Amino acid sequence: xxxxxxxxxxxxxxxxxxxxxxxxxxxxxxxxxxxxxxxxxxxxxxxxxxxxxxxxxxxxxxxxxxxxxxxxxxxxxxxxxxxxxxxxxxxxxxxxxxxxxxxxxxxxxxxxxxxxxxxxxxxxxxxxxxxxxxxxxxxxxxxxxxxxxxxxxxxxxxxxxxxxxxxxxxxxxxxxxxxxxxxxxxxxxxxxxxxxxxxxxxxxxxxxxxxxxxxxxxxxxxxxxxxxxxxxxxxxxxxxxxxxxxxxxxxxxxxxxxxxxxxxxxxxxxxxxxxxxxxxxxxxxxxxxxxxxxxxxxxxxxxxxxxxxxxxxxxxxxxxxxxxxxxxxxxxxxxxxxxxxxxxx
Amino acid sequence: xxxxxxxxxxxxxxxxxxxxxxxxxxxxxxxxxxxxxxxxxxxxxxxxxxxxxxxxxxxxxxxxxxxxxxxxxxxxxxxxxxxxxxxxxxxxxxxxxxxxxxxxxxxxxxxxxxxxxxxxxxxxxxxxxxxxxxxxxxxxxxxxxxxxxxxxxxxxxx
Numbered sequence: 001x002x003x004x005x006x007x008x009x010x011x012x013x014x015x016x017x018x019x020x021x022x023x024x025x026x027x028x029x030x031x032x033x034x035x036x037x038x039x040x041x042x043x044x045x046x047x048x049x050x051x052x053x054x055x056x057x058x059x060x061x062x063x064x065x066x067x068x069x070x071x072x073x074x075x076x077x078x079x080x081x082x083x084x085x086x087x088x089x090x091x092x093x094x095x096x097x098x099x100x101x102x103x104x105x106x107x108x109x110x111x112x113x114x115x116x117x118x119x120x121x122x123x124x125x126x127x128x129x130x131x132x133x134x135x136x137x138x139x140x141x142x143x144x145x146x147x148x149x150x151x152x153x154x155x156x157x158x159x160x161x162x163x164x165x166x167x168x169x170x171x172x173x174x175x176x177x178x179x180x181x182x183x184x185x186x187x188x189x190x191x192x193x194x195x196x197x198x199x200x201x202x203x204x205x206x207x208x209x210x211x212x213x214x215x216x217x218x219x220x221x222x223x224x225x226x227x228x229x230x231x232x233x234x235x236x237x238x239x240x241x242x243x244x245x246x247x248x249x250x251x252x253x254x255x256x257x258x259x260x261x262x263x264x265x266x267x268x269x270x271x272x273x274x275x276x277x278x279x280x281x282x283x284x285x286x287x288x289x290x291x292x293x294x295x296x297x298x299x300x301x302x303x304x305x306x307x308x309x310x311x312x313x314x315x316x317x318x319x320x321x322x323x324x325x326x327x328x329x330x331x332x333x334x335x336x337x338x339x340x341x342x343x344x345x
Numbered sequence: 346x347x348x349x350x351x352x353x354x355x356x357x358x359x360x361x362x363x364x365x366x367x368x369x370x371x372x373x374x375x376x377x378x379x380x381x382x383x384x385x386x387x388x389x390x391x392x393x394x395x396x397x398x399x400x401x402x403x404x405x406x407x408x409x410x411x412x413x414x415x416x417x418x419x420x421x422x423x424x425x426x427x428x429x430x431x432x433x434x435x436x437x438x439x440x441x442x443x444x445x446x447x448x449x450x451x452x453x454x455x456x457x458x459x460x461x462x463x464x465x466x467x468x469x470x471x472x473x474x475x476x477x478x479x480x481x482x483x484x485x486x487x488x489x490x491x492x493x494x495x496x497x498x499x500x501x502x503x
Contacts, residue, residue, distance in 0.1 A: 007432045008410075035383060043376070045376060078410055159393070162397070
C-alpha cells in the first residue's frame with residue numbers, strides 16, 4: 001500500500017474551474033463541448049472532444065495560438081513540484097500537443113503523472129516565464145479525462161476576473177432557463193426545458209398561460225438550442241403517465257413516485273412537456289455515458305449504441321470517477337443492447 | 346492563510362505579487378463576446394475603464410492531495426480534509442497547536458520520522474509552506490502518524 005501525500009500552496013486567484021461537459025448542453029455531438037474562458041488577462045477557448053482511444057486517466061492537450069508573446073502549457077506534478085511535459089507556441093521549438101496521464105494512475109508512482117496543467121506566458125518586460133493560470137486538479141481530471149482538450153489562446157490583452165472573484169459554476173449550465181417561452185418568425189411557440197426546446201402544437205397555444213403559467217405575449221424570439229436536454233432533467237409529457245430522467249441525452253423511465261424519491265428527485269422537478277415532446281428524447285445515450293441501475297453495482301459505458309459492462313478493475317484502471325456515473329431506475333437498462341465488456345486499458 | 350513562496354520558476358507570478366494588472370495594449374474584439382457560440386463561459390470581460398471588484402488576493406490556499414493505492418482505501422476517507430486542517434494548524438501555531446488539535450488522536454511523537462516503523466509506504470511532499478527543515482520534518486512526522494493511526498483504526502474496526 002502506498003500513500004502519496006502532497007501539501008502545497010495553490011494560487012487562489014489563478015485556479016480556474018474545469019467545466020463539466022456532462023452537466024452542460026451543446027451543439028457539438030455527444031459530450032463534445034466548446035467553453036470560453038475570460039481569464040484575468042487572457043482569453044482562451046477550450047474545445048473538448050471525447051477520444052474513445054483514451055481512458056479517463058489520459059488526456060490529449062493541444063495548444064493553438066497566433067499571439068506574438070510566447071506561451072506554454074506545463075503538465076505539472078504537485079508531488080515533485082515539477083513539470084512532466086510541456087507544449088508551447090510555434091517558434092519555441094516545442095510540440096503543440098501532449099498526451100498526459102493522471103498522477104498515480106495506471107501504476108504510476110508518487111512523482112509521476114500529471115495533476116493539472118499550468119498556463120504560462122513569456123514576459124517581455126521581465127524576460128522570464130510567468131505562470132498565470134491552472135485548472136482545479138480534481139475537476140480537471142474527473143471532467144476532462146478521456147478527452148482531446150484543445151486550448152486556443154487567442155488573446156493576451158483580455159481583461160477579466162481572477163478565479164477567486166468568480167463564483168463556482170452552478171450546474172446545469174444552459175443558455176436559457178427552464179420555462180422560457182420562445183416564438184419564431186412564423187408564430188410557432190416552443191418551451192425550453194433542460195436547455196433544449198420543445199415545440200408547442202398550435203392547438204395548445206391558447207393553453208400556455210393556464211398549463212405553463214406563461215404569457216405568449218412575453219415570448220422571446222426563438223434561438224437555436226442544443227437538441228438534447230442536459231443530464232438530471234426530469235420530464236413528463238402532457239397527457240402521458242411516463243416520467244423520465246435524462247442522462248446522456250437519453251430518457252430513462254421512472255416507474256413511480258417512490259423510485260423518483262429514492263433517486264433523490266421530487267415531483268416539483270418534473271417538467272411538463274407539450275404533447276409530442278417526448279419524441280425528441282433519445283433512446284440511446286451519448287457515447288461515454290456511464291450508467292448504473294439503483295440496486296446493482298454494475299456500471300455500463302455507452303459506446304456506439306450499446307452498453308458495455310465496465311469491470312471492477314476497469315473502473316479504477318480507467319479512472320472512471322463516480323461523479324460521472326448516473327444512477328437510473330432498475331430494469332431501465334435491460335432493453336438496451338449490450339456490447340463486449342470493457343476491461344482495464 | 347499561508348503565503349506562497351515562489352520557489353520555482355514555474356510559479357513566478359502565481360503568488361509572488363507581480364500580476365496585479367494586465368499588460369498594456371489595446372483590447373481587441375473578443376470571440377468570447379458572442380456567448381451563443383459557447384456551451385459555457387467562465388468569467389466575465391471587464392469594460393476598459395472598469396476596475397476589478399475587491400476579493401482577489403495574493404493569498405493562496407493549502408492544497409492537499411492524496412494519491413497512490415491509498416486513494417481508494419476506506420481508511421483514507423476524509424483524510425485530505427484532516428491533513429489540510431493539520432497543515433493550517435501547523436502553519437498558524439507550529440507543532441504545539443498541531444499536537445493540541447490532534448491530542449488523544451495520535452500517539453506521542455517519537456521525534457523522528459516513523460516511516461520506517463510502518464509497513465505502508467507513506468511518501469510526503471511539502472511545497473511552499475515556508476517551514477525550516479526542522480519544522481518540515483515535524484510536520485512530516487505528524488502526517489505519517491495521522492496516516493498510521495487511520496490505518497490502525499481500520500484494523501481495530503470489528
